[in-house]
Every structure is written in structure tokens, then in C-alpha cells.
Amino acid sequence: MKPSSHAFAENARRALHDATLQQALAKAGVGFVDKRRGAIAGLPEFEALREAGRAIKDHSLANLDHYLARFEQQVTAGGGQVHWAETPAQACAAVLDICQQAGARMIAKGKSMVGEEIAVNDALEAAGYEVVETDLGEYIIQIAHEPPSHIIAPAVHKTRGQIAALFEALHHRPGLTRPLETVPQIVDEARQILRDKFLAADVGITGANFLIAETGSTVIVTNEGNGDLSATLPRVHIVLASIEKAVPTLEDASVLLRLLARSATGQEITSYTTFFTGPRRADDLDGPEEFHVVLVDNGRSQMLGGAYHEMLRCIRCGACLNHCPVYGAVGGHAYGWVYPGPMGAVLTPLMVGLKEGRPLPNASTLCGRCEAVCPMSIPLPKMLREHRRREFVQGLTPPRGRWALAAWAYGARRPWLYRKLGRWMVAMLKLMSGGRGRFRSLPFAGAWTAARDLPAPQGGTFMDQWQRRKHHG
Amino acid sequence: MVDARAAILGRLAKALRHDTAADAPAVVQRLNEKARGPQPQWPESMRERFLAKLAKVSATHAELGSRAEIVQAVGAYLAAQNLPNHLTAAPHSLLNEVAWPNDWRLEQRRARGEDRLGLAVAFCAIAETGSLMLLAGPDSPTTLNFLPDDFLCLLPESRIVPRMEDAWALLRQERGAMPRAANIVTGPSRTADVEQTIQLGAHGPRRLHVLLLRG
Numbered sequence A: 001m002k003p004s005s006h007a008f009a010e011n012a013r014r015a016l017h018d019a020t021l022q023q024a025l026a027k028a029g030v031g032f033v034d035k036r037r038g039a040i041a042g043l044p045e046f047e048a049l050r051e052a053g054r055a056i057k058d059h060s061l062a063n064l065d066h067y068l069a070r071f072e073q074q075v076t077a078g079g080g081q082v083h084w085a086e087t088p089a090q091a092c093a094a095v096l097d098i099c100q101q102a103g104a105r106m107i108a109k110g111k112s113m114v115g116e117e118i119a120v121n122d123a124l125e126a127a128g129y130e131v132v133e134t135d136l137g138e139y140i141i142q143i144a145h146e147p148p149s150h151i152i153a154p155a156v157h158k159t160r161g162q163i164a165a166l167f168e169a170l171h172h173r174p175g176l177t178r179p180l181e182t183v184p185q186i187v188d189e190a191r192q193i194l195r196d197k198f199l200a201a202d203v204g205i206t207g208a209n210f211l212i213a214e215t216g217s218t219v220i221v222t223n224e225g226n227g228d229l230s231a232t233l234p235r236v237h238i239v240l241a242s243i244e245k246a247v248p249t250l251e252d253a254s255v256l257l258r259l260l261a262r263s264a265t266g267q268e269i270t271s272y273t274t275f276f277t278g279p280r281r282a283d284d285l286d287g288p289e290e291f292h293v294v295l296v297d298n299g300r301s302q303m304l305g306g307a308y309h310e311m312l313r314c315i316r317c318g319a320c321l322n323h324c325p326v327y328g329a330v331g332g333h334a335y336g337w338v339y340p341g342p343m344g345a346v347l348t349p350l351m352v353g354l355k356e357g358r359p360l361p362n363a364s365t366l367c368g369r370c371e372a373v374c375p376m377s378i379p380l381p382k383m384l385r386e387h388r389r390r391e392f393v394q395g396l397t398p399p400r401g402r403w404a405l406a407a408w409a410y411g412a413r414r415p416w417l418y419r420k421l422g423r424w425m426v427a428m429l430k431l432m433s434g435g436r437g438r439f440r441s442l443p444f445a446g447a448w449t450a451a452r453d454l455p456a457p458q459g460g461t462f463m464d465q466w467q468r469r470k471h472h473g
Numbered sequence B: 001m002v003d004a005r006a007a008i009l010g011r012l013a014k015a016l017r018h019d020t021a022a023d024a025p026a027v028v029q030r031l032n033e034k035a036r037g038p039q040p041q042w043p044e045s046m047r048e049r050f051l052a053k054l055a056k057v058s059a060t061h062a063e064l065g066s067r068a069e070i071v072q073a074v075g076a077y078l079a080a081q082n083l084p085n086h087l088t089a090a091p092h093s094l095l096n097e098v099a100w101p102n103d104w105r106l107e108q109r110r111a112r113g114e115d116r117l118g119l120a121v122a123f124c125a126i127a128e129t130g131s132l133m134l135l136a137g138p139d140s141p142t143t144l145n146f147l148p149d150d151f152l153c154l155l156p157e158s159r160i161v162p163r164m165e166d167a168w169a170l171l172r173q174e175r176g177a178m179p180r181a182a183n184i185v186t187g188p189s190r191t192a193d194v195e196q197t198i199q200l201g202a203h204g205p206r207r208l209h210v211l212l213l214r215g
Ligand code: SF4
Pocket: A263, A313, A314, A315, A316, A317, A318, A319, A320, A321, A343, A370, A373, A374, A375, A376, A377, A378
């Protein structure tokens, strides 16, 4: 997907004026927050698990080379194959190669954020394969030709009416009309359409939430069961996984699973948590004949040990999105690439370049809610600030911003001048407000005053007040 | 792809300042120890906890005094759901000797797209979350857990363990290695992808019914 993160301001403006989107966002936001809070309140051990989870990830990352090598060894021993990809192009090439060898035509796909990251659907479709997203949310956005707007609820921006209209247009041949209004009707419709696709697919692609080094297993969590059908019915199962997903043991994954479901959807565990290990065995009655794992780096090995190292702890739960006031206001598409919200504002500049992604770390008040709810205690605001610092150092900050910063720095280094200017500004603004104590409108601040008044300064500058108090002390 | 492998592992080793490819002692120890994280606690008995959590995820259950009651329990379910007497069952030893009524159509095989009702036997159950664990194998085809609209699962009560970690311990002890798929199933299939409204029966079973076998 071609990123449009550079146009964040424009994207955000459009999102804020999109009444349907605003309606969908308002509905979703509170739901996620309340459910997570309820789930955590019901587990007194949550904080202890959070610390343990963080330690597991820190240990896994500190030994990532060893655990990946062990994982590969175990997959191979179980009759599967591991493919390594440094870039999205290499990853797509590996997938295409497997599909070609298998003589595939139709591919059933479970939800995979790495799949979005490497744009595997585009690559497969360009090569003539039919690709069907089987997660309901992913299916909806696939037929709408849109990217996901949330990492765990990809179609959260769509209303029921919009989904019904999409289904109506695509599924309904003349003379065949099923009612499509209620949620059960819509879900049923998708179930019927997608059931045939599962049964006809030659290759199933799923993501992975964790890779278990001990056993060579890949783990997925779903509620719909689509990932399991994608992994069980077709002849070939391909797992797309990024390299930071490796953890040592089944016990370690058990800790992280408790954190993931609660942080993501407020569930104690999702309906289906599955550990896949290799292809079907000689006496198995079903399951794929081939099992492939494509390990994708795409810049992660460069993040290791650097300023963004801790981002590699991310388990993609989406809590930071759900609690972000910016995400809540503009939705996921405004971020212009695959990963939205706070985690996206950190990852996007790293994956598509700071030049393209630079507006994202700036679109934040650094309120810190994301870090507070992150089950992996990732210091997201700190990393957003690091992006801003690099942006400035690399000269990517636009002239207006640089000029304003330079002017401020000039004053800040000359306290006498700063105070003098401050006093002058206070007096001017007071005068301009005409004694009303607030402004209805102000030049250069129209965006602010459009929706609210700006209070006029009262009673002198901070420094003046400070001095006065000291004397009256 | 050999080059990509070397390049990635090389970069990782360099960033981590690991100069040998051999597993560090900490890694070997970790893999052998299989240490558990904090274990959630609860006051109820395992059975109570399992059943309470099972109900919370919209699954149902019936209690069976002995294996002789399997037919009756399945029959009651078929009648309640108004289903024909067709079922696809796992070729599992606990089901092999059941004397099914003559007018029922019963097949022991993997599931197919048109199957309405599947019956399998759980490897074990997890009390903490009300989950069933099923292991793919000749006596437990995975398709049975996912394709039919109605999924019935036989669970001997003695197979309920407290937590996921206990299920792994049992698996290591009894099987030695991971099966192709270890499915942890918690309630029927569901989705919230349309306006955050929970709807059961997305792609997998619409209903999950546990036959809890006493003793
Ligand atoms: S950064 Fe933290 S809160 Fe955000 S998705 Fe990752 S793990 Fe979840």
C-alpha cells in the first residue's frame, strides 16, 4: 500500500468532517475501553502478569537470534519449512513461490498485520491468484478496497448500513435477495459466502501472534474460527510472521495470551487459540500437507538494540489505539498506512521513512495514556519525541516550525529579552481583548477560536507574579 | 533465501553482541526450565470454575453419570435443536463402543462442509477460562471442531486441569510432542466486526455443547 502519512493533516481534516465515520468511531471507542477495564478489574494478578510479560519479551529479544534459530530447527524437525525475508519484496516472493509450486488458484487468508505490511494480497493478485480475506472485518474492507483502520477491528470505521450496501452490491444476483439489515443477517451472509471459499482454497495464509522456539509452533488467536479453517482445509498452510514474535516456551506464551485478550477485546481468552506445529502427520485425518513459515524482518533487526528497541515488545493488542484521543477523533485511515494510533506513529516512520511518516509523531499531545494502558509498558511518548528530535536534526521539520523554534530559542537564551517581550505581549493582548477577558477570534489562531474562546491574559506575566509574591511572601 | 537468513541472524547477533552461534546458557536453561508466570487464583472448585466460565462464553453443558448416557444426552440435544439424527463423530476410543440407535446415521470421520453436527472428545479442559483443548490426531480430526454448526464435545471430568500451563504439562507427559494443531476452544465462534455487536456463529460452530462425564 502506498503510504499517505505525509498528508496526515489533510486526511485528519477530512475524517473530522465525515459524519458517518464520526458516528462509527464514537460507537467503538467507549466499548473497547470499558471492556478492557472490566477484564482487568476481574484479574487481580494483571499487574504481576504485565511485569512478567514484559520480562519475557525483554529476554526473548535479548536472545532473538538464538530463539529464531531454535524455532527454525524445530519447524524443520516437524516437517515444515522456514523462509527468511529481509524485505517485503522477498517475503512476497517466498509466498508466490510456494503458491506456484502448489499449483494454487485460490487462497484463503486469515488476518495478518504483517501481510498488510508486505502487501501480500497485491502481490498475489498481480500474479493472477484469487485471494479471499476470511476474517469478517478484513473481508469487508477487502471488498470496499480499503486498508484496515484498526489493528484488531479492521472495519471498525464502517457502519452496518455501509456493510449491508457493500454485500448487496457484490453478492446479490438479480432474483436472489436475502434480507440484509440486522447484524445476524449480515454475519450469516458472510458465513455462507466464505464457507465455499474455504472449501475451495488451495492455500491458506495466516499470521502469527507468537512463535514458540521450544516446539516450533506458531500461535494464532481468533474469535471467528476463520484462521483455523484457513489453516486446516487447504492443502498448504503458510504462516506470515515477523521476527520479533519468537518466545521461548509454551509457558511464556501462556502469560502473554492472558495479557493480549484482555488488552485487546476485554476477553479472558479469545474463542480460538491455536498452536500449529508442522504439516499433517501420517495418520492424521485432516490438515495441510505442507507447512511454511515466512519470517519477515523489514527493519526490525535494525530496531533491535537502538532507540526503538522497546517497540519490539509490542503484541499488537490495539489498546493504545483505543485509548488515544487523536485516534479516537480521526480514526485509522488518517494515519495513511498499515499501523495507526500511537504504535503506528512509532512504527510507520521506521518502516516507510521519517520523511513520509513525520506528521504522525507530531500529531500527539504526548498525553501518555497509551503508555499507561500498554500491556508491554512500551514508552510510546518517549519514542514519539525521539522521532521529533531526529526530524529536526535531519532538517525535515518544515520552515515555519524551524523558524518558530529558532525564534523561541533566541529568546529563551536571553531571559531579559524574553521577559520584556512577555510583558509587552500580555499588555497588548489585554488591550486587544477590550476588557472582555477573552477573544472570539484572533489572527493566526482561527482554528483555535473557531470552536472556543481564547482567554485573555490577566494580571501580568508569570515572572512578574512570582516576584510580587516573593516580596509579599 | 540462505542469504536473507544469514543477513538477518547476523544483524541480530551484532546488535546483541553475541559472538557465537551456540545457544547461550540462559537460553538452554530457559527452554529446559519451562518456568511459569504468575498463576491466577480463584476460590471455587475446578469444576465450578470451569462450568461458570463455560456459561459466560455462551456455551451449554449436560452432565452424564456414565458413558451409557452418551446416546441419551446427544439425543436430547438433537431434539432440543430440532435436528435430524445425523452426526459425524471422532473415531475416538470413548465413542467407538457407543451403541447408537439403529435409525441414527452416524459416521466416524473428519468433518465435511455439509455436516450439521460434530461430536469429539477433548484432550483436557482448562478451568481458569472454561476452555477445551483438542489435539489433532487420528482420534480427533480438527475439522470437527470448526465446520459443523453444532459442536458437541465429550469431556471426562477428571480431565479438567486448573490452567493452560497444566494442560501443557499434561500434553508433554502423555504425548511427548506437540500435535499438528492444539486447539484451545472457548465457547462458540463469534465476531464483533459489525458495529462492535457480538454475534455468535461467524465461521465456526454457532453452538458449543459440552457433555461432562462424571468420574
Ligand atoms: S504498543 Fe502496547 S498497547 Fe499498543 S498495540 Fe502494542 S502492545 Fe498493544
